[in-house]
């Protein structure tokens with residue numbers, strides 16, 4: 001399309017009268033015409049008439065509303081006195097909003113609610129509006145009715161008293177948040193530090209189990225060493241240029257805390273018998289038994305072979321003990337390999353080995369006592 005000379009000179013004169021901001025807006029429309037939708041459609045019905053003497057809508061409360069693709073937002077609309085009349089305290093003021101979200105020139109979507117007027121001053125009506133899903137920011141026709149004591153149902157009606165505001169809303173694209181954890185498999189040990197890094201917006205608020213743990217700021221990282229098993233970490237990314245924000249998908253953390261729940265107990269055995277030392281533990285998948293031959297001063301790892309079996313399990317078997325192992329001490333180290341947790345060390349249990357003659361004497365003594 002070409003402008004003729006007359007139109008061009010009129011257009012130049014128009015531009016000269018306007019400030020730089022208008023130029024920027026115009027340039028923006030020219031250069032972004034493919035990434036911005038305008039959906040007024042055919043003009044909806046004429047707005048009808050109203051009497052400005054009565055309660056009026058605060059236009060700034062409509063102009064500042066944020067609408068984001070596919071999201072439901074609460075829209076707070078101010079109601080104040082008219083040019084000459086003011087309602088009494090307790091009077092109900094109804095606001096109905098109409099939208100033409102399918103762009104056919106007919107308002108097909110409406111919401112309404114009321115507030116109780118406070119004299120002097122006014123009140124606010126909160127309305128939840130679900131914006132259509134858009135792929136580019138898109139502008140829609142909308143209309144607000146304000147009436148006293150009863151809501152309107154006809155967007156094209158003329159009002160005896162109250163207010164009618166025609167306005168447009170722009171449905172913007174919410175940011176697409178990204179959240180990554182410094183731990184590749186999100187499985188950590190109790191007390192480990194993890195850093196979560198967010199992207200997709202220009203301000204971020206972090207949450208653990210839905211509670212805010214780091215307030216909205218330009219900081220896009222959150223570091224904690226206080227996570228518990230099953231904690232869910234999310235971020236809400238805000239695009240400050242259009243006011244839209246979006247919560248991220250949660251990152252669910254597995255926090256392992258390897259803990260011994262049952263300690264090994266001292267064992268007394270006859271030479272030649274097998275002896276079993278046992279531990280029980282939670283959050284553990286790795287066991288390493290150790291022996292001390294010097295009364296518990298030093299310990300060294302033991303491995304499966306003729307002397308031992310089960311050295312990497314919860315139950316250590318000392319095979320066919322001989323009297324040389326009398327007073328040896330055994331303990332287990334436990335951990336969880338899936339997060340390289342530090343070892344938890346059990347108490348040391350003492351092995352006492354008796355020879356057969358002693359065993360025989362004990363049996364005799366035992367019988368004597370029982371009789």
Ligand SMILES: [Ca+2]
Nearest residue numbers: 100104106108
């Ligand atoms: Ca429509």
Ligand SMILES: [Ca+2]
Nearest residue numbers: 183185187188
């Ligand atoms: Ca890990």
